[in-house]
Amino acid sequence: MNASHISEKELVAIILYISLFFIIVAVALIIFFYFSRKKIIQKELEKIDLILRYQKEQLHAIIVTQEEERKRIAQDLHDDISSKLNIVSLNSHLLTAPNLTEAETAEITENIIALTTKALDNSRKIAHNLLPPVFEKFGLSAGIEELCGEFESSKSVKTHYENKIDFDEKEIDRHLHVFRILQELMNNSIRHGKASEIWISFANIDGINTCDYKDNGVGFDSSNDENQKGLGMKNIDSRISFLQGTIEISSEINNGIVVNFTF
Template structure:
């Protein structure tokens, strides 16, 4: 009888200890999952904050770039076209001067014609900077060819361009961003990098168009925050973001620049 009672007590104790173990385990699991979930939520919130911060930076870069472009256009209109038209206006009034000789009249007329031609050329240049006609009419490939030709004709840099990709006709909005990225890269290579050679290759890779860009310029320190957050770099990154693409930039002082971006 006593043996049975002891046996029953042992079974009850085992059941109690086992139940207690599982209760503690369950509580431990609940606490673990609670804090794990809390940590995951915290990381997700941090990720969202970073994404929002990045989007704000990109938006700020786009707005800043637009404002800089507007200032440049306004400056060009004021300093170049307006000044020429003012002189044309003055010369036109001079034609009303009585007793002008034939030679004086011819000189004034010649000045009006020359200044008007220069004002028209400046207007075409500004319009080209806003939207290159060849890009709009004939597509990205023709636009890049013209861009490379313009830089090569400066005699300061030789641009080697090859294209193995097909640019979709319906992606004109995207192509303008690609064109502006290349324009920014080439301007940086020439002005800051003092490059004498630029190579440019487009090819297709797993459903994406990939651009390989390289110059032999002075290069720069990619770890320097000043180089990472300049207006030109912000402009490039904001356009790549609009394209939903990716970009990798490799450079070192004295070793030129290599850029790979895909979209």
């Protein structure tokens, strides 16, 4: 009987120890999952914070770019339109002066016509820069062709353009971002790169629209991040983000620039 009684005690003890062991394991697992979950949530919050900061930087870049664009348009309007219209106004008042000879009247009228023609041409250029009519009417490819033609005629640069994509005209709003990216890159190639040749090509690779851009300019050290932090590049990055695309830039000093972006 005694042996049987001790055996039952041992059995109870074993059950208690096993129960205690499982309770400790359960508590340990709860603590582990709690801290793991907390760590995951913290990482998710850090990721969200990083995304928000990136979006904030993008928004700031867009606002700054818009302000710069507004300043440029205001300057163009002041220099090219307002100044000429002021002179037209002065010449118009001269026509009201008494005792004007026929030759003087003809000269003043000629000045008014010439200045008005220049003001009209300049207003068309400003409107064209805001949204090229060819782009709006015929789409991205036609807009790029015209852009290349303009650079060739006014900037003494040779352009090579090739397109293998049939662009959907319904996506014109997205295509405007692509147009502005290329406009910015071409301006940089001329202004900073002193390039004499530019190559642009569009292709669809594995279902992804891709643009390859390169020039033969002076280039820069692309391994130095500071060289890619200008306002123009921030503007390009913002547009790439809107297009949910990617961009890769490589360049070497005296060896031009190569840009590949998707959209």
